Amino acid sequence: MRNDDLVHARHPTELISRWYNTPMGARLAKDLAACLGRLADDAFGYHAVMVGAVLPCEPRLRIRARTQVAATREELAETPLMAVQADFDYLPIETESADLVIALHVLESTREPHEIMRELDRIIRPEGRVMIVGVNPVSFWHWQKSWLGREKMMRTGYLAGQHRAAWRVVDWLRLLGYDVQSVEHLGGVCPTTRPRFYDKMTRCRALSGKWLWFMQGFYVIDAVRRVSTPTAIRPAFRLPRMIPNKTRATVANQTTCQTTPPSRQQPSGRTINLFKK
Template identity: 30%
Template sequence: MKRPSPRDRSADRQALVRWFAGPLGAALLAAEQARLDATLGSLSGYHAVQLGDLGEADLLRRCIAPHRVVVEPDSAGGAGRGGLLAVPERLPLAGDSVGVTLLPHTLEFCDAPHEVLREAYRVLIPEGHLVLVGFNPWGLWGARHLLRRREAPWSGRFLSPQRVKDWLALLGFRVELTEHLFYRPPINSPVLLKRMGVMERLGGRWWPPLSAVYLLVARKRVIPLTPIRPRWRARRGLVPGGLAEPTTRANREEP
């Protein structure tokens, strides 16, 4: 199967931004913004980087990092508002320099999601945090994804939280938080979405794995390289009984 080109992914990303401006996307974005506000406010670091934009929403608004930047692969997104033009698989950032990295639906619309996570690990400082939001391939949203792959956001590659966790563990991350949110069905009626608000409370209690999206928080682990010292065993000068210890050279008997 032919892999999509970066230009195709860029078009999908722009379609995703337009979808988030609609009724269903706006309701989901409000739920994601609330959870990100609560999560990012407790993560420290001087630099915070967001890989991919979701329109005019300031997803890093509650992040306490004094320097924040949005990385966008085209000028139609965050780069036009003071961001940085780059692809998430090849970040023009120094290693061990970023305190917090945010991936809002970034993995679903990139060519190599594992490489994006590898780059996120590279640029994070030791013990820095990765915050990731992704569409859940299970439940009603997952079923819609199987049926409508030509339209955003269903055109993205939905990755299960367990698969993402496995990738993070292989790279050296430790997952500290997993949250599921938004349980209303994928319908574009503002009236019905409002009436179904009770499903948020019921879904979080009874069927959390069937949420529309999930949020992961992972910390970059750094294992120090501790040199292994050789265990020297002191040679005893005496053998039990107080006698002198024999040497390795055997005495030759006189004829």
């Protein structure tokens, strides 16, 4: 099988998982795991689900019960977590059972991400957390597609799939009723394949995080699912009427009925005029 056919045959998340096992991918996965652990430091619950690509280093979470869902068996070969192979459109997880969901490059795996968004929304409990990781399509990391060939895309697996903008994903989450807490950016502006050069550009990445955050390669969206509880509409508050007022109204009605003169009827037969001489 040729490399071109191999690129089309493999799942996008599998290519991304393979790239995270490269030296440069492992270095970026370390920063990504630290970012996810920092954002999820105040996330509590019983069940956490990681959907999508598999990181070589796991983020530190307070939730101990974790489940890894991937699209292929090759991605789940080395993970120590409870592994499940399934399609992202139909997750084998009960409705509203996950307290924390971390979606790693899930939206890149399909051209119609709305079904995946609804499926993620289904498994998250009310007031649960969701974190979505993606590649920034307006960064130089994404623009490498224009000058890299198909063969080199095997080495840069993060270019696989359809990249979604962070602001578009935020709009989808708000339409579903989520409260977006923050949007973190990482990876720097300039893409590289050497971890040493990546470490030397630490100060530049810090400056770009302040001024050129929209040009960095990766983003992490942190959102909370808000569920509105329906409440009955009550009438406006009014003071009760005084009893004398009710009595007066009753008496007035009775007086009006009693003082109304009855209709007079004309007597039948001949009338007598008493004043006639």
